[in-house]
Amino acid sequence: MPELPEVEVTRQSFADQIANAQVLAVKLGKPLRWPFGVEPQTLVGQTVLGVRRRGKYLLADLSGGLLLLHLGMSGSLQFAQALPPAGKHDHFDLVTTLGTLRLHDPRRFGAAVWASGQDAPVAQKLLGGLGVEPLTDDFDALLFWQALRQRKASIKQVLLAGDVVVGVGNIYASEALFLARIRPTTQARLLSKPRALALHAAIREVLGRALEQGGSTLRNFSNAQGESGHFQLAAMVYDRAGQPCRVCHAKVAMLRQGQRSTFYCPVCQKR
DNA sequence: AAAAGCCCCTGGATGC
DNA sequence: TGCATCCAGGGGCTTT
Numbered sequence: 540m541p542e543l544p545e546v547e548v549t550r551q552s553f554a555d556q557i558a559n560a561q562v563l564a565v566k567l568g569k570p571l572r573w574p575f576g577v578e579p580q581t582l583v584g585q586t587v588l589g590v591r592r593r594g595k596y597l598l599a600d601l602s603g604g605l606l607l608l609h610l611g612m613s614g615s616l617q618f619a620q621a622l623p624p625a626g627k628h629d630h631f632d633l634v635t636t637l638g639t640l641r642l643h644d645p646r647r648f649g650a651a652v653w654a655s656g657q658d659a660p661v662a663q664k665l666l667g668g669l670g671v672e673p674l675t676d677d678f679d680a681l682l683f684w685q686a687l688r689q690r691k692a693s694i695k696q697v698l699l700a701g702d703v704v705v706g707v708g709n710i711y712a713s714e715a716l717f718l719a720r721i722r723p724t725t726q727a728r729l730l731s732k733p734r735a736l737a738l739h740a741a742i743r744e745v746l747g748r749a750l751e752q753g754g755s756t757l758r759n760f761s762n763a764q765g766e767s768g769h770f771q772l773a774a775m776v777y778d779r780a781g782q783p784c785r786v787c788h789a790k791v792a793m794l795r796q797g798q799r800s801t802f803y804c805p806v807c808q809k810r
Numbered sequence: 811a812a813a814a815g816c817c818c819c820t821g822g823a824t825g826c
Numbered sequence: 827t828g829c830a831t832c833c834a835g836g837g838g839c840t841t842t
Binding site for chain 3: 541542545572573595609610611612613646648649664665699700701708709710711760777799800
């Protein structure tokens with residue numbers, strides 16, 4: 540469900556409220572993507588120092604280690620002083636003195652994993668290969684172009700891979716490529732400098748705008764307070780196969796790349 | 811090293 | 827209404 544903007548909106552919606560809380564209990568439901576890693580008891584008594592985001596991971600710094608959370612495809616977080624009893628899709632509760640943080644995830648592609656520290660093997664494995672954060676100054680246009688020049692795969696798949704730049708999921712990849720007028724199947728290495736720079740700007744534009752809107756185009760997205768996004772961002776191409784391009788009115792096309800759907804305008808995105 | 815496939819899981823939409 | 831099929835916002839792992 541969540542791409543970078545949704546994860547960041549989620550983070551912002553509870554980070555300040557959970558800061559300085561003490562962990563009272565950890566409750567695990569059905570298995571998520573990976574085992575939690577330690578006895579839940581380990582966290583009891585620890586203090587929540589803050590919540591960061593890296594790519595689509597949320598990182599809760601606790602006094603005794605790092606709690607990694609991922610929303611997968613269908614996950615969402617809720618934070619409230621009191622929550623109803625866990626339902627069939629609630630698989631992780633962090634009960635604290637200031638409220639309970641709950642991970643709800645029907646498909647269970649999400650994760651809650653304990654890493655004793657920043658350099659713990661689990662954290663290394665999950666975070667070590669991640670690309671640059673697109674909304675920070677680290678996302679340098681020229682370096683982006685240079686990284687793309689090394690890659691023979693299609694630009695869409697390079698964006699999704701997350702080892703060059705993080706946070707661009709299946710929706711925003713199509714949207715950013717549309718904005719930059721680049722055909723998703725184009726080999727990344729073939730992008731000229733100006734076109735790579737246009738894509739760099741498009742990624743920032745698309746993600747930044749979605750973030751400002753509080754969570755974008757996603758159908759079911761809501762933050763940890765249960766507030767939904769503003770739904771003001773109509774997708775230009777995503778999920779619009781066969782419908783007229785909003786710019787040129789040609790029919791939006793769909794194709795599969797790596798078992799994921801890609802949408803583009805064959806006229807606006809010629810190569 | 812990089813790319814391509816596979817797979818984890820459930821629910822909703824669609825078609826017969 | 828019932829059942830089968832397909833599809834979904836992610837990404838690590840294994841195989842080429």
